[in-house]
Amino acid sequence: MKNLYFLSTLFILLLASCIGDDFIDDFVEPEIRILNPIQSLETGSTYQIEVLYLNNVGEQEATEFIWSSSDSNIASVDANGILTAVSPGVVNITIQTQLDLDILDTSFELEVGESTIEAVTSIQGIIETTTFYTLEGNFEINETANGIVIDIDETYRASSNLPGLYVYLSNNRNNVSNAHEISRVDVFSGAHSYEIEDVSINDYNFIVYFCKPFNVKVGEAEIKN
Amino acid sequence: MKNSILIVLLGLSINLFGGGPWPQPKGAGYIKLSEWWTVFDQHYTDSGLIDPNLTTGVFNTNLYAEYGFTNRFTGIVNANLFSRNFMNNLKSNTTGNTIVPGEALNSVGDIDVVFKYGLNQPSSKIPVAVSLTLGLPTGTLGGGAQGNLQTGDGEFNQMIQIDAGTGFKLGKFPAYFSTYVGLNNRTENFSEEFRYGLELGINIIPERLWLTSRLTAVESFKNGLQSGAINSTSIFANNTEFTSIGLEANLEIANGFGLSAGFAGAIRGEIIAAAPSYSVGVYKKF
Numbered sequence: 001m002k003n004l005y006f007l008s009t010l011f012i013l014l015l016a017s018c019i020g021d022d023f024i025d026d027f028v029e030p031e032i033r034i035l036n037p038i039q040s041l042e043t044g045s046t047y048q049i050e051v052l053y054l055n056n057v058g059e060q061e062a063t064e065f066i067w068s069s070s071d072s073n074i075a076s077v078d079a080n081g082i083l084t085a086v087s088p089g090v091v092n093i094t095i096q097t098q099l100d101l102d103i104l105d106t107s108f109e110l111e112v113g114e115s116t117i118e119a120v121t122s123i124q125g126i127i128e129t130t131t132f133y134t135l136e137g138n139f140e141i142n143e144t145a146n147g148i149v150i151d152i153d154e155t156y157r158a159s160s161n162l163p164g165l166y167v168y169l170s171n172n173r174n175n176v177s178n179a180h181e182i183s184r185v186d187v188f189s190g191a192h193s194y195e196i197e198d199v200s201i202n203d204y205n206f207i208v209y210f211c212k213p214f215n216v217k218v219g220e221a222e223i224k225n
Numbered sequence: 226m227k228n229s230i231l232i233v234l235l236g237l238s239i240n241l242f243g244g245g246p247w248p249q250p251k252g253a254g255y256i257k258l259s260e261w262w263t264v265f266d267q268h269y270t271d272s273g274l275i276d277p278n279l280t281t282g283v284f285n286t287n288l289y290a291e292y293g294f295t296n297r298f299t300g301i302v303n304a305n306l307f308s309r310n311f312m313n314n315l316k317s318n319t320t321g322n323t324i325v326p327g328e329a330l331n332s333v334g335d336i337d338v339v340f341k342y343g344l345n346q347p348s349s350k351i352p353v354a355v356s357l358t359l360g361l362p363t364g365t366l367g368g369g370a371q372g373n374l375q376t377g378d379g380e381f382n383q384m385i386q387i388d389a390g391t392g393f394k395l396g397k398f399p400a401y402f403s404t405y406v407g408l409n410n411r412t413e414n415f416s417e418e419f420r421y422g423l424e425l426g427i428n429i430i431p432e433r434l435w436l437t438s439r440l441t442a443v444e445s446f447k448n449g450l451q452s453g454a455i456n457s458t459s460i461f462a463n464n465t466e467f468t469s470i471g472l473e474a475n476l477e478i479a480n481g482f483g484l485s486a487g488f489a490g491a492i493r494g495e496i497i498a499a500a501p502s503y504s505v506g507v508y509k510k511f
Contacts, residue, residue, distance in 0.1 A: 018311075019311050019312070019313055019314060019327035019328070019329060020280060020313045020314070020327070021313055021314045021316050021327075022266070022279055022280050022313045022314065022315050022316065023315075023316050023317070023318040024315065024316070024317065024318060024324070025318045025319075026317050026318060026319050026324075027318070027319040056319055056320075057317060057319050057320055131270065131276045132270040132272050132274035132275070132276050133270055133271065133272075133276070134272075159270075159271055161270075161271035161464065161496060163373075164371070164373070175317065175324060177324045177325070211278075212371060213371045213372070213373030214278045214279050214281075214312075214373065215279045215315050215324075215325050216276070216277065216278050216279065
């Protein structure tokens with residue numbers, strides 16, 4: 001009978017080892033992201049602006065966009081986001097989308113002039129640890145013909161004691177479920193590069209280092225101009 | 226390695242009636258069935274500081290048995306009959322959606338076979354014994370979608386240990402003190418380890434209730450591969466170190482049959498869970 005009690009206790013303990021829930025704070029401000037921003041547009045030419053909507057966890061969602069120009073005599077924009085440079089000057093281009101209760105918008109300043117210049121072709125930043133594991137370094141992102149290249153310089157150091165350390169491009173600094181997985185980290189000090197195809201320099205807000213097996217963020221770098 | 230550590234912690238609860246420098250008398254033995262568990266959501270990093278992790282649990286059902294082949298030579302088996310390793314679901318606090326579903330791995334765990342020999346008479350004032358532990362990797366590695374669940378360390382190890390101790394009176398209570406040091410040689414590019422421990426036991430109620438406190442430590446030589454390079458995805462894969470303290474109560478009911486309960490936890494560590502472990506069990510001396 002005593003053995004029966006004991007085995008019952010063991011069984012209860014095993015039942016108590018059921019899988020529970022852990023929650024992460026992964027809220028981000030929704031945004032309209034311009035993927036190919038432009039500084040100036042040559043008079044008489046057109047340019048397709050590409051945008052996407054990122055929801056409150058940084059996940060892309062389909063939505064309708066409303067485009068407008070502050071002065072269509074300088075530059076006009078149609079319902080598909082195609083800019084037409086009409087005459088020299090400066091205008092504000094605004095993009096809106098209707099959310100459940102609010103209207104979300106973003107705008108940028110466009111100069112119409114003698115040449116077309118894209119806004120961002122290179123970004124620099126700093127990788128920082130978010131834990132007590134070593135992770136630090138400076139980086140630069142540049143566009144290539146097929147995508148981007150992330151050059152991490154000689155200041156980089158990372159702990160090699162983490163199993164399954166991965167680096168991602170993400171629009172959520174705490175959640176990589178919608179992120180672009182770049183690679184498993186196999187360089188733990190010194191300069192190195194990641195070449196990433198079919199990704200634009202404006203597609204993501206963060207470089208995130210995650211311990212993939214344990215779903216724990218180890219470090220991050222903000223990608224911003 | 227994780228399981229090795231767990232077994233080391235488990236070892237805290239198996240020494241009272243047969244461990245230490247005291248071999249079993251010829252024909253005598255001790256058997257214990259116990260459940261050991263820990264659930265942790267933080268761990269000691271490689272710098273000894275504490276970071277969070279996805280909640281992880283390990284539950285081990287263990288059978289520990291000693292038998293005295295002679296008055297000096299004792300054989301020991303410590304078998305992890307059933308081990309459950311799980312990780313929680315990871316959910317979004319914003320949407321409530323599951324980001325990464327939790328998983329569990331259930332299997333037989335690792336098994337230790339120990340040969341202990343008394344260098345002097347067990348009745349000596351300070352008995353000394355040496356032991357050889359063979360760690361058999363009978364557990365499972367690489368469970369779950371991420372391969373991060375394991376019920377064994379996947380490596381064969383052999384440890385040489387020397388124990389010494391003495392009995393005395395602590396006030397009006399019978400008591401004993403024992404200590405050990407050991408070298409654990411490991412395969413599969415795991416680092417070797419230096420292990421040591423101290424144990425103080427007090428017989429609070431004569432022949433009924435023993436209270437035991439323990440300090441156990443593992444120091445890694447860090448001569449294997451880095452934890453991240455071992456083909457195990459556990460954060461406890463290699464180069465783990467810790468110092469833990471524990472308490473245990475053993476209550477003898479009748480005829481050598483008794484109950485035990487204890488807990489232990491690391492007070493310092495590197496790459497190991499930062500949470501207490503618990504154990505309950507029944508034992509029988511014969």
